[in-house]
Amino acid sequence: MTDERLPQLRASDADRERVAEILRDALAEGRLDMAEFDERFDATYRARTYGELELITADLPASAQAPAPLSLRKEPATGGAVTAWSERITEGAKGSTSGIAVMGGFERKGRWTIGRRFTAVCLMGGGELDLREANFAAGEVEISVWTLMGGVNVIVPPGVEVETRGLGIMGGFDSREDGVPGDPGAPRVIVSGLALMGGVGVERKLPKEEERRLKAERREEKRRLKQDRRERRELD
Template sequence: MSDDARADLRASDADRERVAEILRDALAEGRLDMSEFEERLEQTYQARTYGELTPITRDLPAPGVTPPPVVSLRKDAAVDGGRDEDWSGRIVGGEGSSTWAVAVMSGFQRRGRWTVPRRFNCFAFWGGGELDLREANFADGEVVINCVAIMGGMQIVVPPGVEVVVRGIGVMGGFDQREAGIPGDPGAPRVVVTGFAFWGGVGVERKQTRAARRQAKLDRKAALRELHADFRDDVQQAHRRMLEGHKDVLRGHREERRREPRYED
């Protein structure tokens, strides 16, 4: 795969945290001031692809290393300390909560805690539907979602770490391919999207749950507060050292003046 193609791959939360760690080290070493650090950290957590992450640390050396680091454009297997998702607990077997959904001039929705069957069939005619898999369990390690959209639309939401394969056919319509081709986490389920769209469309997007987004936002704010506190402590310590230095100089001057001979008229 060429570098240009790799740059379009979606970055994971672990990738963004690696870049954030490099920025924190650069702030501690004085390579970035606080405003530069905050600006780059904001860019890091907003980055969605490797191509957006790479320039953020291009001019910064890794801690203790002379050459500047480059964010890896290869998707490595997740290790402990990466995502905390336990996929083994979400592949539960069985038949699934439901196996089909229909929307004719109306809509349907599957979300929350439900079990995705091995094959789910859905149909929309002048209507729409949403399949949210972020909190769902899976009947098997690979599930197939077959979508038929006639002058209608469907939206499939998958969590980070799930591999998506899109095989649908569109006639004056289409299937969203943006999330296809991104390797999944080890042990994560595989979602295959098939079907047919005529004057309609099937979208696929990858999103965290609201709870995960809220927690990530709280963690970022806590990290920033901690960095600001550390920075204030460093400034206060520097001021104290400067004052002690001034006091030492003044004491030295007083000692010299006391030792100077005095002449009386």
């Protein structure tokens, strides 16, 4: 892998935490004011790649107390992650295999099992397949999407490899998640089909419980930093 491609690799939660720690140090040292800190802090947790994270701290020195510099090397997942995925891949299990929306909509979310092959058909309608908490009936599942003046959105959790093979005619197939390596033992999702005057989107999101936890942590961190700032001003 060449250096030019490294900034395009996906960042992990640990990478974002390292950048957030550098921002906290910069705020404490007076290098950032509160408004700048808030803007960069929010951008840190929205960042998806190493390149985006590097821009956030490009004008800040890494202090001696800051965590180790941002690493552009992707480390293999731990055995615990593999075990978690093995529990969610239920080979041979009977899962949901289709969703149809005609001038309406369908959704699959929460705890459910997606079959080895899932067919989605949307005619002037829409569908959503949320795989963040789903089980998989096979290590590789294929979602075949056929839309006419409609759309389907597929949500995958971090660690799942995605490949898109679809065609959009006066529409589009989202392939932004292609090429992102999956975790060892994680399922692979293939999205294929045809979008005619419609669209198929693929996006990667944290599980909802994890999203809520991180939002709560960010709110608490902002509250604590603002309180510390006020106390320092009062002492001055």
